[in-house]
Amino acid sequence: SWILMSSEWISAERAKDMGLVFELCEPDDLIDQAMAAAHALATKPISSLIETKATIVEPMRDAMLAAHERENTALAKLMVTPASIEAMTAFAEKRQPNFDGIEGG
Known part of the structure; x- marks a missing residue:
């Protein structure tokens, strides 16, 4: 984390x-x-590879989809904040962001 x-x-x-x-x-x-x-x-036999991957991924599929949805929701929420705008502007201007006085910064 x-x-x-x-x-x-x-x-x-x-x-x-x-x-x-x-x-x-x-x-x-x-x-x-x-x-x-x-x-x-x-x-390797393709059928074996397919089943091996399914065995690994299937138990995690619902959790991965839910995590992806949470990530998309959080990203959409955060992309329009003043702190995010400052971060993206600073990146484009090749400078360190300054979050002083920015709500959520």
């Missing part, structure tokens, strides 16, 4: 430690590594 609340940038190594990515590689090796992973999966 810290990463979501702080918007902290995380390194590739930390993302791997957290289980967000399964493998790290050098940028120049990315396409080769991705293709190797794709080819490894392509050797």
